[in-house]
Amino acid sequence: MRGLVWLATVSPEFAVAAAPVPLLVLAMMAALLLLLPKGMGLKPWACLVLLGFVFYRPAKLEEGVARVTVMDAGQGLSVLIQTRNRNLLFDTGTEQVAQTGIVPSLNAMGVRRLDSLILSHHDIDHDGGFQSVAAVGTDKLLAGQPEFYPNAEFCQEDKWQWDGVDFELLRPSENAGKEDNDQSCVLRVVANGKALLITGDLGVKGEAGLIEKYGNALYSQVLVLGHHGSSTASSGSFLHTVSPQYAVASSGYANAYKHPTVAVQNRVRAHGITLLRTDLSGALVFALGQGDIFQGRLKKDKFYWQKKPFE
DSSP: OHHHHHHHHHOTTHHHHHSOHHHHHHHHHHHHHHHSSSGGGOHHHHHHHHHHHHTOOOOOOOTTOEEEEEOOOSSSOOEEEEOSSOEEEEOOOOHHHIIIIIHHHHHHTTOOSBSEEEEOSSOHHHHTTHHHHHTTOBSOEEESSGGGSTTOEEOOSEEEEETTEEEEEEOOSSOOOSSGGGGOOEEEEEETTEEEEEOTTOOHHHHHHHHHHHGGGGOOSEEEOGGGGOTTSOOHHHHHHHOOSEEEEOOOTTOTTOSSOHHHHHHHHHTTOEEEEHHHHOSEEEEESSSOSEEEESOOSOOGGGSOTTO
């Protein structure tokens, strides 16, 4: 089984995240050939196939385009934003999710180092996988509570541009409280007039602070719902101000908190927003600045044991 174990270690998500199922079958055949004593004389071919998986790199994005992947982080959060030459990860999910899902997915998508890692706040479902993701390497670490991480900087209000894509760190006009959730970093990404907004676990008071300070400048086509779709966030006034086309709930299947709550679902529906859920569809992909905003599920081809119950 060494060949299969090696393949799974190097790129366990490759075929479902970046290539069609037939390529996975090809890789599995190559791994099995390596297990045979003589490999039917095809061991050199098998090695070439597996090396192709290891050194795979996806095609670069165009200038001014951002690719957003809301990872399947269970009852947690992790969002990858990619531009032509840069990669930013917002939160890591739990340690288990980072080890079994986030880091392998980064490898599968050709991300060998992060240009920036943002840890919204000090909750295990948002920063629990910090050590595992940090091992990938990052040039800059930003955090809502930087005192908990070595060499971290506070995610103060800031703006920068990568490859023609604008990034904005926002702060409420007043700190809503001293709880961890209230310290959440807020990130807005804009590419060719199309925007994404992520608020971590910021509650309704923090949302009100954002509205007071930024008003209609919060407008974004994609909103990652605060606190996984908890009723403590995503107020009606905030949804009205952001006015997204899509709202994403990053939550675990059959989670004990019943996220996204019925109240939030009703508010989203009342504002004419399309609700998307990682608990039902797995990781979700969006494109800002090019073509349709919603690109669908990350894993379009799945074996039956990988499918979510309601896909």
